[in-house]
Amino acid sequence: MATYHIETYGCSSNRGESREIERALRDGGHRPADGPEDADVAILNTCTVVEKTERNMLRRAEELSDITAELVVTGCMALAQGEQFAEADVDAEILHWDEVPSYVLNGECPTVTPDAEPVLDGVVGILPIARGCMSNCSYCITKFATGRVDSPSIEENVEKARALVHAGAKEIRVTGQDTGVYGWDNGDRKLPELLDRICDIDGEFRVRLGMANPGGIHGIHEELAEVFAANEELYDFIHAPVQSGSDDVLEDMRRQHRVEKFREVVETFDDRLDHWTLSTDFIVGFPTETEADHDRSMDLLAEVRPEKINVTRFSKRPGTDAADMKGLGGTIKKERSKAMSELKMEVVGEAYESMVGETFEVLVVEEGTGDSVKCRDSAYRQIIVQNAADRGVEVGDFLTVEVTGHNTVYAFGDPVATDEATDPDAAERDALDGDSVDRDEGPESTVSSA
Ligand code: SF4
Missing domain, CATH: 3.80.30.20 (tm_1862 like domain)
Structure with a gap:
């Protein structure tokens, strides 16, 4: 079990990413430290809106690397201008948000x-x-x-x-x-x-x-x-x-x-x-x-x-x-x-x-940042669909997407019409079939909500 310290700067999306990281670390048995000096690892979740913010991020990274056992820098500045930390001689691991938990789990x-x-x-x-x-x-x-x-x-x-x-x-x-x-x-x-x-x-x-x-x-x-x-x-x-x-x-x-x-x-x-x-x-x-x-x-x-x-x-x-x-x-x-x-x-x-230009059946698993959703294809690869609300895409939906691009940890995709979706009679047939679905009531739930 390691102890961690997380500092987050910038928008609500960044705060959401920090919450995800913290949840994964707690699930992994790790505990928050009283401060960066006591932490086995400090995580700096950065922002890069204006130049002044960048200077503040670099200065804070330098301070943290001097007082904590190990420093991880993530967030927008780390991803867009990660080289600046190395140039400033900051001893830190530069990671995408999604990579932080497994790195800390050691x-x-x-x-x-x-x-x-x-x-x-x-x-x-x-x-x-x-x-x-x-x-x-x-x-x-x-x-x-x-x-x-x-x-x-x-x-x-x-x-x-x-x-x-x-x-x-x-x-x-x-x-x-x-x-x-x-x-x-x-x-x-x-x-x-x-x-x-x-x-x-x-x-x-x-x-x-x-x-x-x-x-x-x-x-x-x-x-x-x-x-x-x-x-x-x-x-x-x-x-x-x-x-x-x-x-x-x-x-x-x-x-x-x-x-x-x-x-x-x-x-x-x-x-x-x-x-x-x-x-x-x-x-x-x-x-x-x-x-x-x-x-x-x-x-x-x-x-x-x-x-x-x-x-x-x-x-x-x-x-x-x-x-x-x-x-x-x-x-x-x-x-x-x-x-x-x-x-x-x-x-x-x-x-x-290799996924770009291909279509995949996906499940929409959770909301992403802004108006995006995170989907998983049959091989559990992460595909992000943006402008989800405008496209009528919701968490829990199964749909077909075409991959249009990618970064280092996920692909981006657009929903594509399937035969069923373009068949004008399909909705009516679904409505009629819906009443005959065999619903297995099963036992009382022992499930608690997170
Ligand atoms: S790292 Fe090895 S010893 Fe530790 S929980 Fe996993 S399998 Fe067990």
């Missing part, structure tokens, strides 16, 4: 609190399926708080998922510290069966699988890929943090997988699914990481080309074994992190570029 799994209940947040239902993991990673402090995996039964989790759907969830996020080891405490890993059963629930919704370590899903990966191929409710998306391309480093990290197991998982999904998203994490600058180890990580990234990549500079967590290891000196971590971040931008940019 490669550790998110914390799932004991007895966590499902939560409905807009049309997103959060479903914690289990708490704890089966690993003992040498850099992880989360493990101290959560312990060994503790899995409720499949029936219990399916009932919670059903309650979420009945309460209005259009996207169910299956979460846990390590979803791949669900059921291991009761003798057998049961994630494929659980997902299959959740997808069987009546209703129109999507399911997103949360973080699953490569070591946890290796061994059930073929069965899991079959379940993904058979259920269109499941976003074709896996978040499997590899952390390093070097087996020596993985051993020192005490990860349960080696590079080959990770590759086998990826190859199996490549074989079974046409379009899917691999999300993975790399920790850069682990104390025992040599230059050759770093090159192996770069090679692995270039080889598997994940569509979503989190790069985290290693930082010591108190009480962990890795905290007692002699760290890398000088600017090595910073240089390796910069090199990997540049490669990441190239790989991710290529993935988004």
Whole structure:
């Protein structure tokens, strides 16, 4: 668990982004510090309206980098003029808002609190399926708080998922510290069966699988890929943090997988699914990481080309074994992190570029900044639709969009008319059919609103 300090400047949209970051950090088990001096990480969410504001942002970044353990700069100025911070010699990580939480989580799994209940947040239902993991990673402090995996039964989790759907969830996020080891405490890993059963629930919704370590899903990966191929409710998306391309480093990290197991998982999904998203994490600058180890990580990234990549500079967590290891000196971590971040931008940019001009079925998951909405396609890629109100697009809608452009973390799209939407008789038929829909009332909801 790390402590954080967030400072936000500028408009209400920026404040909204800070709230999102804070929510993700709290979900990950992190806590606010009393001030920047006490924080493990300070986050400066910048604005860049006028030149005077820019000067203030630079000055504040310089002050914070002197008094806090680690500084992350995000927001409009960071994205538009990020180089100014480097030119001013500010020691900070420059990140897009969406990248901040995973950077701060430092490669550790998110914390799932004991007895966590499902939560409905807009049309997103959060479903914690289990708490704890089966690993003992040498850099992880989360493990101290959560312990060994503790899995409720499949029936219990399916009932919670059903309650979420009945309460209005259009996207169910299956979460846990390590979803791949669900059921291991009761003798057998049961994630494929659980997902299959959740997808069987009546209703129109999507399911997103949360973080699953490569070591946890290796061994059930073929069965899991079959379940993904058979259920269109499941976003074709896996978040499997590899952390390093070097087996020596993985051993020192005490990860349960080696590079080959990770590759086998990826190859199996490549074989079974046409379009899917691999999300993975790399920790850069682990104390025992040599230059050759770093090159192996770069090679692995270039080889598997994940569509979503989190790069985290290693930082010591108190009480962990890795905290007692002699760290890398000088600017090595910073240089390796910069090199990997540049490669990441190239790989991710290529993935988004390939979407331009194509059409995708999406679910509108949440409101974005201004009058935009955030949508997800079947591979959980984020597509932003702007001027949503004018176009009659609302959260919870399923629609078709054509991708018109992209930046480094999402694509932009315009709604396109489908055959059904242009068929003048379709609305009338829908109205007539609506009365005959079989509505499964199900049990009372156990869902609380966020
Ligand atoms: S899998 Fe590793 S990083 Fe994740 S909670 Fe367990 S020990 Fe920590």
